[in-house]
Amino acid sequence: MASDQNEVSKGLEWRIKVADGSSEILVPEAKSAATRVLLCLKAFIVGLASKVWKFLLKAWDVGVDDPRKVIHCLKVGMALTVVSLFYYMRPLYDGVGGTAMWAIMTVVVVFENTVGATICKSLNRMSGTFLAGFLAVGVQWIASQSGNRFEPIIIGASVFLLASAATFSRFIPSVKARFDYGAMIFILTFSLVSISGYRVDEVFNLAHRRLSTIIIGTTLCIIVSMLVCPIWAGQELFTLIFRNMDKLADSLEGCVGEYFKDGDDIDDSDKECHKKLQGYKCVLSSKAAEDSMANFARWEPAHGGFNFRHPWKQYIKIGASMRSCAYCIEALNSCINSENQANEYIKKHISNNCLKVSSNSSGVIRELALTIKTMKKSSNIHFLVGDMNNAVQELQPEAAETPENKTTEQQPASKTVVTIMPIVDIIPLVTLTSLLIEIVSRINGIVDAVEELADLAEFKPASNDKCGKDDDQLNNNFLPDQQKDKDTMKKVFPRV
């Protein structure tokens, strides 16, 4: 005790001495160092807290955007809790024993967001396990017949060969698209069963229990995913396609409309409008989503208006034709935003015609979206397509009149003069026109793809009431303009 006190007082004395000797030099520095550390710590904690807060806000947004994601999470939790009953209940536990953990693992790994993905993974897991277990038991039997010395060699060689072959098969596109997970499970089960067999001595039992627990897990997953608020990959694909069509129509119409509208009337809805214009970008970037959903959709049983053999592949074709249209809208968008300003005089005069083409073609796209949405053949799509093609014909007024224009080569002086202007003034307008023409021809591609879908999926014709009304309305909208445009075009573009 005494020596302890002595040491403490020494320490105190020493500390005080040091403090005395250099109080004016060191103490402020030490203080500032301490405060600096504190400040750093505070900044770190504040930074961390704000990061966590931002992350939580983002997570909240994800949940609000699509509440079904939250439901999916609850479904996973539910399935896991149900499967863990196998552990808690004695009779069930005695049935499958310690391998109940395979069932838990299966639920975690196999449960996906959509029914199709869950079924696809479940079937892959079951067939991969079955095939591998079967082969592993066979290999194990052969190995056990060949004596203690060769047993590990035979097993090792078979694992090496089959694992390599199955891994390689995962690189082949057709296998990768459908059986990627199955091939992995094949390697896993084969290695596990055949290697464990070397020690466990009851390889058949192991294979059997693994298979039965996996069947329990996958069945549970499929049942929960199909019965509790199911999310069907097919339905998702279907919705994605017709929503993207609407977006495409909005951006096409908005893009051309924005270009031709007077500069004065910029209003509050500018941001909303800008968002609409960018809709085509969703189409550009949705290829991966379409492919994977079409791939999962074909595993799904009949649901909603879709039967089991619904032509899901056709939606990929429709998506591709929409994307090719979106490429052109992208070019159109940049041509509209380019620095070259068009001559206001011509711009005003072809504006009606361009607006008509854009509104007619977005009308066609919207009608196609409606066809898909209602799953009914539209009766007036042909009128709309006709209107659109007529409007395009009016955009290129000379094409029909001088089909032999190739023969006029090198005789340009023989034409009559009407209006003269620098070519730079018309470059943006001619480009716009030409891109609009190209867009219309690509829209015809979408029309063909949707009609093919309607045939393949046997869409019924729509009732006539609504369509007739639509038709009238469209005619009312466009006919006066059409007449006006024809006159204008004759004035402006007879010969340039």
Place this chain on the structure above:
Amino acid sequence: MASDQNEVSKGLEWRIKVADGSSEILVPEAKSAATRVLLCLKAFIVGLASKVWKFLLKAWDVGVDDPRKVIHCLKVGMALTVVSLFYYMRPLYDGVGGTAMWAIMTVVVVFENTVGATICKSLNRMSGTFLAGFLAVGVQWIASQSGNRFEPIIIGASVFLLASAATFSRFIPSVKARFDYGAMIFILTFSLVSISGYRVDEVFNLAHRRLSTIIIGTTLCIIVSMLVCPIWAGQELFTLIFRNMDKLADSLEGCVGEYFKDGDDIDDSDKECHKKLQGYKCVLSSKAAEDSMANFARWEPAHGGFNFRHPWKQYIKIGASMRSCAYCIEALNSCINSENQANEYIKKHISNNCLKVSSNSSGVIRELALTIKTMKKSSNIHFLVGDMNNAVQELQPEAAETPENKTTEQQPASKTVVTIMPIVDIIPLVTLTSLLIEIVSRINGIVDAVEELADLAEFKPASNDKCGKDDDQLNNNFLPDQQKDKDTMKKVFPRV
């Protein structure tokens, strides 16, 4: 023996009787049914064999296209065989016991094609397991303190809550990009350990063994994937980007060249040429590959010319700017293949200028590809960009001369007349011109992105010898044409 013989002879007799009694009616039908079955079987076998054969051919092609895939498969086989040594060797087996299967499972699940993907999955698996094991042991301890009645309820509730939360986190984009697999492993381990703990009674041991076997498995995977013919995600991304640039340059040049070349000289290399023209489609569809490889590349240690903090994200930006250029080339391609035929007279006269723009701009893209490939700042990229921009200026000759063309609105008659032709004859050419101008402006975007990369990754300047030569060569190629084009353009396009 006697009764046996009797039965046999009876059988024979009966068979003969039947054959006698109805030989003329039944035999031909039976024969045809049998042959039909045989034919069906034969057709089935032949069909199956041809399918298998096709599949094998496809697999062979995959292997020949990229032999590294075959090497990867052998690596997986090797890693599995090595890890199975844990089972065969008594001292190792005694160390980890029956849980050695976790190591096998880890190898199968974690081993990916590229080093980055393997490291990413390994770290995810390790951290997910560690975090979940830690939490599960804690929950298990709390549950065991609260009595037999509440234990399963506490465990069940915690599994439900944590599994739901972790599943939800997988929907958040920033988590999904990096920790998707880790979140899954977290759910898996937490459920396994905490549920097993209810029965196993040595939950700490289970968690510890699971963690140590997983560390063994992941370490083995990382070592094999890094030491045996490593495939680096970073290197792959790097190669993809500069190859895509070359493809972009080829299609741009080929596309314009194809349009302006005389119809006569169609040669044998047509298919090869067509394939080149379609190169931009690779750029359009490589977004997913770029994203995933950039994501994996950042986990990789320094390799080749890349250090650990190489700016991989910048490659995604370069890819995006290339894609925006490819959209325009797509539009250009369709404008060139459209039905509207241009006036041959003007076509011939602007051909030199267009060809110059296209060859200059593909030259710029190729130089950028070379910059990336050699990782050296190009000293003549600015000359090339200057040439390209000059060539574009010559394509729009009026723009510089009449900057006040907005004020000439509605006074078109004051211009002088030089050449008159129907507007439909120049639509394709004006569109082509305008798209070329847009393409050049987008190429400037690629140039900026590559220069940013050169700054971020601290590329060294290239040695001057080669560049000086290139520069001279380029000047020699283009100067005479340039002069000629300027004259031509003044003749054709002073005022249209």
